[in-house]
Amino acid sequence: MLSFIIRRLLIIIPMALLVVTLTWGLIRLAPGNFYSGEKKLPPAVEANIRKKYGLDLPWYQQYGMMMSNIVRGDFGDSLKYQGQSVNEIIRRHLPFSATIGILGYLLALAIGLTAGTIAALKQNSSFDYASMSLAMLGLSVPNFVLGPILVLIFGFWLYWFPPARWGGMSSLVLPVCTLAAIYAAYIARLTRAGMLEVMRSDYIRTARAKGLDEKTVLLRHAVRGGLIPVISFTGPALAALLAGTVVVEKVFAIPGLGNIFIQSVLNRDEPLTLGIVAFLSIMIMVFNLIVDISYGFLDPRIRYE
Amino acid sequence: MSEQNGTILSVNDLKTYFMTEDGVVKAVDGISFELKKGETLGIVGESGSGKSVTNLSVMRLIPEPPGKIAGGSVVFDGIDVLALPIDEVRRIRGRRIAMIFQDPMTSLNPFLKISKQLMEVTQLHLGHSKQQAREHAIKMLKTVGISDAEDRIDSYPHEFSGGMRQRVMIAMALSCDPELLIADEPTTALDVTIQAQILELIKDLKTRMGTSVILITHDLGVVAGMTDRIIVMYAGKVFEQASTRELFWAPANPYTKGLLKSVPDPAHEQGKELYQIPGLPPDVAHLPPGCPFAERCDRAADICRSEFPPFVEIDQGHHSLCHFAKDVYRESKTEAAEKAAN
């Protein structure tokens, strides 16, 4: 197991660099650049800008220079936000996204696992239908619609939570709930399906035949198998979390990393984009590794060499 | 109705139905049998005959939707099992009645160590502490023939071979020294050589511990060496019941005869085509009127197709569900005598 972990850890940096390269290629391939706005710049000014940022050098030289910096962890300065280094920007905005992201997913897990398990145990009951329909709704309503609706109901009409502001616990509630909604929906459905399948398996029948009560059967025998689909889901879900936070940040005016990322792409702010992409891919790979390790703990049949 | 004469299990007119999309499936439709203390009863039938469902019903392990125990009674040592509240049933399960299943790979929890799976039985029913339970589990594993038990007890099911897993299941089932062991096709999923070992093991343990056994199988070869009495099931009904010796020597039911004929006899049938009961088992959701075996029976008459056959008593302890039971019995006796003469 240990060698497996080490191998996976070692491969993260090269993979991240590869992703950065692909991204860089993509950005360069697309026509347009960061300084082209609505108006076309006079050629002299443009030549100056290109010289300043080294854009007049051949592409492989630019690539080489950039990569040698990146390997040392230096992503340079943002092109749009003058004078601020990419690392600085990431450091500043990350906590916001991370907070709502983590809290959102944890909430989604809590709701989804509970609802899914109960729905599976009381299959075809009214709770089952109600919760699964609610889950379906969660999947069908875009989160930028849900967010404002929640704000409307709880922020304006009921005045329970502030509509948009950053500070204190109460301002976290709505954004976290909005983010959690779609994930809770997926997790509830996955848990239910997984649990149903497990509860019908032979070894559960054996457990009952031994005289164990339903609670023990569920908690000791069934959970492990039932959790597996949720764990599989967590990997890609965390990757997609970024898209989720973008909307939530916009709707609730939270200065998070998601928004910064989108802006950087729109602004063709290459260093910032690459920096965030590198950071993200490392995060995703680390999370995937954690997910895979959890698999190994849950399912003894999986043994990593 | 307490049983003083040594009957440990008495099943009377048991009916277990399943509600499916295709209609009501009468998996078990009026089964009755008795099991005496220390006896081994064999339940033989093709798949879909209802043999497994019968035994799951005894332990009330039928999933309530879509299944339902629709009628009859199951009396275990004087206790009406079907009328008990479910937590009382749980106290019987694993403690007084134990069950082992067909496929040990899927019947053991792949996620838990077998130590855990063994220990929880005695911890629950006998109040063992962790230490006691563990020692007992090791002892049981040794009893079933796993000699390096101390080393292997902390393994997971997938680290054992099929035969070993079934031994673990047997150890698990017998942990609390139950009075009744129900073995549902315990050897079907195993290699032939291992089959023999497992059957020997069950026989041996049964003698040592005085357990009554119900052995379910589709394989007549298995019951021949193991059982005292046999009931033959078809389409959810008992078609014949007799002592093992009697059943093999002089069956009184065409279905039983068909089954016996299907067992290849290398000594006498070299060069001949293998016998097969023609046709397929019936769709239990849509049974025809009359005898369920009628369309496959080689001596079916009109009465067989229109009227449900009676349960005829041939002899003490020998019954057959057939319009022509006595005739079939007479024929069998004649054939047996001829064979003996040759």
Next chain:
Amino acid sequence: MTENVEIIKGASLWRDAWKRLLRNKLAVFGIIVLAFMVIAVTIGPAIIAWATGYTYDLIPADRELVRSMPPSLKHLMGTDDAGRDIFARVLQGGRISLTVGIISTFVSLIVGVSYGAIAGYLGGKIDNLMMRIVDMIYAIPYILIVIVLLNAFSGKNTTTLVSWLPQIIVSLAILIVGILISVLLFRALFDKFVATNFGVFLLKTLFIVFSISVLAALVFLASSLVGNTNAGVWLAEQYSTNVDPGLSQIFLLFFALGLVSWLTMARVVRGQILSLKNQEFVMAAKATGVSTPSIIFRHLIPNALGPVIVYATLTVPSVMLTEAFLSYLGLGVQAPFASWGSLAADGVKNIAIFPWQLLFPGLTMALTLFSLNFLGDGLRDALDPQTRKF
């Protein structure tokens, strides 16, 4: 005797699944709502225009008077900021949303199925390599790809985009023709050459032909991406006309969205092909006359197609949600065209004061996605041999 039973079962696999689907009340509900939606958005705008004169882009002369009016008899869903009737816009938006959903899914189907089938069939190192590539592309945040594409090509670079269109059409044509030829040859020759080494060799050759056609198509696409190649420039000159930027944006969306969802489709198809491969050869080996290849086609292909159909049905709502997300960011459908997503995005601004501007398009979209999801679920239950009803 048993053989006949098998054949009967195989032929009615679809009918069985269909019956099971119809028994699922939620799925039926989904089908009905979807059918209604499709009809509504197809003929709805015409009816409204004929009945009331409102269209999605009609800004009335007295706009100051009628803007942002709540739902009334005159305007069933109220009006938006510019005085346009929201009901008409919702119907028109539906056209765009549904079209984007369906065509993007179609694109992802084509790319995903081809890629997955090739990887699965060829197996071994090639399969490994192809799946690594999928993993790598998967690692890049998809929004990045989509945004870069959309941002780069919207409006300003119309000429480049328009030069794409013939490329793409030609590529697709090559792909489809290639697939058809391969499948037909496969079917025709399989009967003759099953279980012989030559047959296996021929199958592999066919799939290589097939992959070459796919590659050719992709090369075409790539060349137009770079745009500087002679082919690209020449075609651009041939076809540079003034295309409404809004319309070209929509076309671009089709492909951008399709290209991000093909990855999982490829994985699904590959998995199916892998298991199909094993069964196929087992059957070929056991082909002592019990099964003919046509039964293979009737058993195995439906089994392989099952998850593909289910996944495709579930991709449509996912793509529509992505499009809505992009519209919210301002990158989706551009004015004057509207999609449910862009309408909802516009409506968000005024939610406190004119909630209907968000609610109607949002709820319509939610209803449609709801139905699609139920349908997808129903299909999954219907095509899955183990019914999970109880």
